[in-house]
């Protein structure tokens with residue numbers, strides 16, 4: 001395949017997906033390559049917080065302002081991905097009270113609308129808060145479904161003619177006379193190498209950005225900060241709750257659809273693959289969160305996950321928490337642009353800035369419209385909330401495939417006929433199948449059955465999809481397994497190892 005595209009985007013996280021949509025809207029011929037499934041990097045591993053900017057306001061006012069501005073835009077253009085929970089910042093007994101004044105002053109400077117309220121009001125807004133809280137500040141935080149955000153951007157790009165190849169890894173860049181002219185990529189499904197040519201290549205590969213830049217001889221010095229997050233099986237709070245102190249571990253609680261995301265940590269790591277979540281991280285998060293919401297001590301944890309923040313190495317920064325969460329764009333002036341850092345919540349702005357530069361290079365005159373034009377399902381008036389899925393089940397003929405997340409067989413079938421994917425994770429991120437309490441125990445084999453019925457998998461390769469999916473789920477369950485969860489896992493093991501005999505297959 002030797003197509004010439006206007007641009008090739010490397011990376012299918014929020015940044016790459018945002019650029020694909022923006023550039024397709026401006027009339028460019030776009031190809032996006034993602035080595036795994038969409039949002040399989042930091043985007044799918046984030047805490048799903050629509051930052052108000054307050055978390056960064058005392059240290060990095062520009063990033064804080066950027067977050068707030070994009071927060072307001074995202075609520076409009078991505079209504080179908082956002083739950084407008086609101087947020088609170090709270091101090092607990094023993095916290096440094098002088099930070100509260102600093103925080104309020106900095107927010108005023110950044111023009112982020114926050115209100116100091118009394119403790120009783122705070123407890124009324126969030127009854128699960130500890131009695132030990134002291135100061136409470138109301139902030140415009142919200143929650144978002146990062147998978148949906150990416151899928152929606154990709155859908156919009158596809159509708160405008162963009163090509164999206166997932167499970168396709170860029171192995172090298174094609175460089176001719178010092179200019180990047182395309183990429184050599186490996187299609188993991190077809191098991192074949194492809195040379196794909198474009199007038200411009202955009203490196204939006206997140207933490208893997210320096211590896212891609214190196215292929216063209218550039219040095220992008222990155223620091224990698226690992227962050228881990230725990231998921232409970234229900235909502236512990238109905239608003240986002242943050243600890244009112246300089247950013248530290250175990251500071252944030254985000255209610256996300258039917259579950260709660262608790263995080264995070266910041267551990268400098270040297271490598272990006274096979275990241276482990278340590279028991280120390282799990283304990284730290286639970287202990288710190290319990291100071292704000294003691295109910296976490298009785299919570300049942302579904303799983304933990306971890307991701308890496310790529311931070312551009314600043315000479316003056318002494319530790320990773322001090323490195324700006326802002327983004328950097330590098331025009332390598334040879335047919336390639338790299339974009340590094342930022343937040344998921346600023347993805348649209350990041351895409352706009354990169355696209356402006358790309359259009360200048362490519363001679364495209366169209367202006368950015370992503371700040372005013374809503375994403376496809378927002379245009380259709382759809383909303384984010386599990387209860388809306390209930391109403392779609394009023395038709396008795398619809399059978400449910402994933403009971404925890406109320407996902408119908410029709411929805412899974414639709415993804416399968418569209419993508420022909422053999423990877424259960426592609427279905428998971430499009431529908432939320434397998435993300436609920438049973439973590440795929442009762443739905444993964446049904447989905448595999450559908451794949452077999454639709455001739456997508458057969459007896460030779462079907463079990464591999466199932467094992468990959470279950471192993472990925474298990475890696476997340478292991479760090480938090482305790483109490484009733486152990487019994488649940490024994491049941492899962494019984495079903496898959498005994499009835500389906502999967503462990504035997506692995507030994508063979």
Ligand SMILES: Cc1cc2nc3c(=O)[nH]c(=O)nc-3n(C[C@H](O)[C@H](O)[C@H](O)COP(=O)(O)OP(=O)(O)OC[C@H]3O[C@@H](n4cnc5c(N)ncnc54)[C@H](O)[C@@H]3O)c2cc1C
Nearest residue numbers: 011013014015035041042043046047049170206227344345
């Ligand atoms: C623990 C944690 C919590 C966070 N919480 C929040 C939050 O609550 N709110 C918020 O706004 N931000 C949050 N962030 C930050 C946010 O997740 C990231 O800034 C954002 O998602 C980055 O998106 P990206 O597309 O740039 O990178 P990624 O999502 O990492 O995407 C890069 C993609 O490139 C692909 N890729 C890499 N190499 C290749 C290759 N050779 N060929 C093809 N594809 C390749 C990867 O597979 C990956 O999917 C958090 C980050 C972490 C780590």
